[in-house]
Amino acid sequence: MVEIKTPEQIAKMREAGLVVAAIHAATREAAVPGATTNDLDQVARKVLAEHEAKPNFLGYGGFPATICTSVNEVVVHGIPDEKTVLKDGDIISIDCGAIIDGWHGDAAYTAFVGTGHAPELIELSRVTEESMWAGIAAMKKGGRLADVSKAIEGYIRRQPRPASGKYGIIEDYGGHGIGSEMHMDPHLLNYVDRRRLIGRHNPKLVPGFCLAIEPMVSLGTARTEVLEDDWTVITTDGTWSSHWEHSVALTEEGLLVLTAPDGGKAKLAEYGITAAPDPSA
Known part of the structure; x- marks a missing residue:
């Protein structure tokens, strides 16, 4: 349900x-060469404490940290530690969440550590982020969940191929419902699966529907494996990947991007969409 x-x-x-x-802004500033991924986790903990918010990652299914720090070929669920030191040229996807009075927020972004990144890495992040926004823009009253999947996949497939030959849309992980829990029904694929176009897998989008929309894309394979820590997910071919995510609400007045500082106003305008009124304004 x-x-x-x-x-x-x-x-x-x-x-x-x-x-x-706020966690995104603070960790982006702290993601510099020489910082450890645990340093970033401590930054996130400080922001949560300042806002009197609870972390929704810490302890979730036994996860031992406040944020996920996924470096280079790590797709998602990288565990912060003191051993992983960021280097010039790395990319890192930071996924984090917060709880206020029992209600959840969840979002991720990809950051570039230092300088001198290959153009195909910059383009990988851009394509992943823009596919997320294409999916957000497709979240319309009266539509279906698969419309979001179709928009994400369609955007990625229309982009020029990278030097590596292709973009891999990660198959085993996707978006999800969010609200009184961090992960809720429905599961949102980042590609269209024709077997999931009917019934409960493809619900109608109505006001009050909230989704965490999160494409994950690699410079190669769509396949992943989980390391021995039972959390860290890497690409099977070692290609680097990008992860972007926003939590989004469909309201009677339209879309509100819950984890964007401006509520999604600027990016939605690029699609000719007026963001819903922001209750925090």
């Missing part, structure tokens, strides 16, 4: 989303 939120509940999710945005 999909949890449909009231305007008051969405307002709480917006509060949580703004804490997530």
Whole structure:
């Protein structure tokens, strides 16, 4: 069953989303050569404490940290530690969340460490981020969940191929419902699976529907494997990957990107969409 939120509940999710945005800003500034991934985790913990918010990653299924720090070929769920030192030229995807009064926010971004990154890495991140926004723009009243999947996949497939030969849309992980829990129904694929176009796998989008939309794309394979820590997910061919995510609410007035500082106003305008009024304004 999909949890449909009231305007008051969405307002709480917006509060949580703004804490997530603050974590993104702080960790982006701290993701420099010489920093450890644990340094970034400590930065996130400080932001959560300043906002009197709870982490939703710490302890989730036994996860031992506040954020996920996924470097280079790590797709998702990288565990912060003191051994992983960021180097010039690395890319890192940081995924984090926050809870305010029981309501969740969740978002991720890819950052470039230092300088001198190959153009195909910069383009990889751009394609992944823009595919996320294409998916967000497809989240319309009366539409279906698969419309979001189709928009994400379609955007990626239309891009010129990278020097590596192809973009791999990660198959084993995707977006999800969010609200009173971090991960809820429905599961959102980042590609179209025709077997999931009917029934409960493809619900109608109605006001109060909230999704965490999160494409993950590699410079090669779509396949992954999990390391011995039972968390860290890497590409099977060692190609580097990018991960972008926002939590989004469909309201009676339209779309509100809960984890974007401006509620998604600027990016949605590029699609001719007026963002819903921001309850935090």
